[in-house]
Amino acid sequence: MRLKQSSYSSGCSVGDTVPYIICREQVGAECGSSTGIAPRARHPDEPKQNDGKWLIDIDYYLSQRIHPVLSRLRASIQGTSPERLADCLGHDSSKFQVKSNEPANNIPSGPLFSMEDEERYRDCRPLILSCPSCSASFNCPAICNSICESVSRKSNNDEKSSSFWCSLHCPECPKGENMGTFTSAILANQVKRQADGFMSQYYKCVMMCDDEILRKYSEADLYKQLSYFCHILDTERCLDKVDSRIKVQVDREITRIRHVVESAASIVRNIRDRCGHGWVQMRDLFVL
Numbered sequence: 001m002r003l004k005q006s007s008y009s010s011g012c013s014v015g016d017t018v019p020y021i022i023c024r025e026q027v028g029a030e031c032g033s034s035t036g037i038a039p040r041a042r043h044p045d046e047p048k049q050n051d052g053k054w055l056i057d058i059d060y061y062l063s064q065r066i067h068p069v070l071s072r073l074r075a076s077i078q079g080t081s082p083e084r085l086a087d088c089l090g091h092d093s094s095k096f097q098v099k100s101n102e103p104a105n106n107i108p109s110g111p112l113f114s115m116e117d118e119e120r121y122r123d124c125r126p127l128i129l130s131c132p133s134c135s136a137s138f139n140c141p142a143i144c145n146s147i148c149e150s151v152s153r154k155s156n157n158d159e160k161s162s163s164f165w166c167s168l169h170c171p172e173c174p175k176g177e178n179m180g181t182f183t184s185a186i187l188a189n190q191v192k193r194q195a196d197g198f199m200s201q202y203y204k205c206v207m208m209c210d211d212e213i214l215r216k217y218s219e220a221d222l223y224k225q226l227s228y229f230c231h232i233l234d235t236e237r238c239l240d241k242v243d244s245r246i247k248v249q250v251d252r253e254i255t256r257i258r259h260v261v262e263s264a265a266s267i268v269r270n271i272r273d274r275c276g277h278g279w280v281q282m283r284d285l286f287v288l
């Protein structure tokens with residue numbers, strides 16, 4: 001208002017809306033944006049008139065208006081950080097490093113990432129595969145974990161099924177015989193049947209949500225469950241988290257089985273994305 005009075009004859013009265021934008025002075029560029037906000041608030045016409053004396057302070061808008069909102073929106077998305085976001089906005093990411101390195105928020109960037117995934121999907125049901133030959137069923141390990149363990153020969157997992165993804169073979173059936181082999185179609189069918197099961201569980205709960213006995217199976221639960229299956233069958237994004245010493249081998253193994261998995265993975269991805277964009281309430285996702 002003060003600025004308006006100095007350059008415009010018409011005053012303002014209570015209730016008027018005064019449009020303004022935050023600018024920076026071009027002269028003395030290095031200290032131009034260091035003064036407070038109020039002296040730098042200008043009428044939107046001013047930057048156009050003053051022969052470039054005032055420029056719109058793009059840094060201010062990116063760092064104060066856009067970055068905080070994006071950071072909040074993306075806080076629950078894995079792999080993003082205020083720092084990385086600042087980087088994408090062409091901003092000085094070092095300013096945000098302090099915040100993201102607080103101990104409480106100390107996300108390890110190495111192989112420990114899988115611990116974080118385990119924590120994230122703790123409440124989810126496992127993907128259960130049944131052998132087409134002997135009908136034995138077992139919990140399907142995440143592709144990436146399974147292959148990393150096999151490649152690094154870490155045998156701290158006693159379960160026979162932990163190396164399933166290297167052989168695509170039932171852990172109970174004798175090896176070498178033409179039995180217990182999982183094909184692309186078998187995987188896709190089993191994954192789809194289970195994803196459908198979670199969908200109908202969700203719909204059942206919608207129908208009888210007054211029933212206090214049943215724990216409500218929410219849209220967020222369903223979304224998380226389907227995301228978990230996507231995570232188990234993921235053959236792309238997981239590679240970023242693999243230790244660089246075994247990455248080449250893991251990549252080779254994953255490439256070898258990708259065509260078998262892809263159909264199942266894309267089925268569950270489609271179901272999840274449909275539920276994510278179609279009828280899941282976004283507010284439920286952010287409660288996670």
Ligand SMILES: [Zn+2]
Pocket residue numbers: 131132133134135136170171172173179180
């Ligand atoms: Zn079998």
